[in-house]
Amino acid sequence: DFERLYAVACDPRIWEQHPTPTRWQRPVFENYFAGAIESGGALRVHRAADDQLIGCTRYYALDLAASVVKIGYTFFSCDSWGGGYNPACKQLMLDHAFQTLERVQFEVGQCNQRSQIAMARLGARRLGVSEVAYHGEASHPNVVFEITRAQWQQR
Structure with missing residues (x-):
């Protein structure tokens, strides 16, 4: 699956606003992919109409005691923007998470305006900014968003 996913991810436009704008480069993406596999929560995203692979996302940092999981590391091919x-992908993931958990959080690069707008449209509440180190990378400021089960059910 690496080659198929990298064929989507190698477009530099995808990563322009990302804290790691070089992720389109093969060695940098190899690190991303390794983190996806290690997370155990990575999901490929396929377009239903033609089964074309158009992106990737994941669940990570599951904390059952706190009843929270994070969703992120998401990217989509530019032609699917x-x-x-x-939003359809996030809706499916949130519906699934809220079958058992109370909260879902998202960490979005502080410079990633596209994703911050997407979080607002989803109804996520901004909690603040924290330093986040992606798998094997330096830390960067990320805006943390959260949606609770109650908020999601009231939408």
């Missing part, structure tokens, strides 16, 4: 795939 604006097609409703990201």
